[in-house]
Amino acid sequence: MSNWLSRFQFESPWVLAALLLLPVWWWWRVRRGGVPAITFPGTRVLARGPRAGKWFGRAIVWLRSAVLVGLIVTLARPRLAGRTEQSNSEGINIVVAFDISSSMLAEDFQPQNRLEVAREKVKQFVSLRTSDRIGIVAFSGEALTQVPLTTDYPVVLAALDNLQPGQLEDGTAIGTAIATAANRLRSAAGRSRVIVLLTDGVNNRGTIDPRTAAQAAAAFGVKIYTIGVGTEGMAPVPVGRGVFGLRYENRPVEIDDALLTEVAEKTGGRYFRARDAAALDRITGEIDQLERTPVRTRVYTRYGELYRWPLGLALTLLLAELALMAWRGPVP
16 A cells, blocks of 8 residues: 555646645635526425525535536546556677596596586576577687577587587687687677687697787787686596596696786786685686676656546536436526
């Protein structure tokens, strides 16, 4: 009820001042002594006494007053305000460059490996987007676009689920990955272009130097956020296949922090080191805040007109007055 009252208003409330004229009309009528007429259809009811027909005069006054109130309220335009919001977002173009080299199967993020944890966190990152265009580039010794820029997030999430080592030639071609992702972004509409690059290794493949690729990306207005995925020290890394599946050995974790930092800084981005699943979760959340889409909200107010109710009541009462006058109208 309170919500309804808060939304109720008059478009022309000043018209309601006319209601103050009704008491003046009543006072003038009383002072004038009413209508000089006999309020019954003939002389046959004179025998009923001097009070006969007074109820009729009062009924006419009240009906006419109610008609006037209804018409005045109608002219004041009662209505209910209904607020609606429309958000217009510029949107960000984001390409996730995802390392699927065999070393991403290292099991230093127990109970999951690096690939599984990174995929889960990237999927959470994608699920937070609302109007941004997302693309996926998978890379190891070479790079390949898995999903071009799109707002079809179920397709993006399905592509992330399908990423597995062995789909491309093994190795870590960071420069090729950056160049492939930047090529997808250079002609994208909008001002915001971002590459999120996840890798756990050192650039050892490809013909494009990562620094050169970063400079080209910066020329296209692309920011690069790099994430080094892996612990420090030793980690169980797959070194081949045995009788019971992959064979693991503890080997030093090699992530080129200096290169990834330089690549990010050349484009105005940042480098993050994810040493465990919780850290990777915080990093993707921080990137989401850094590149939060600016939203401009326009508020529109739609009104539901209510004038039909007082107008309908006024017309009904007017018809009732006319009917009463026709049935038992005053005789001059």
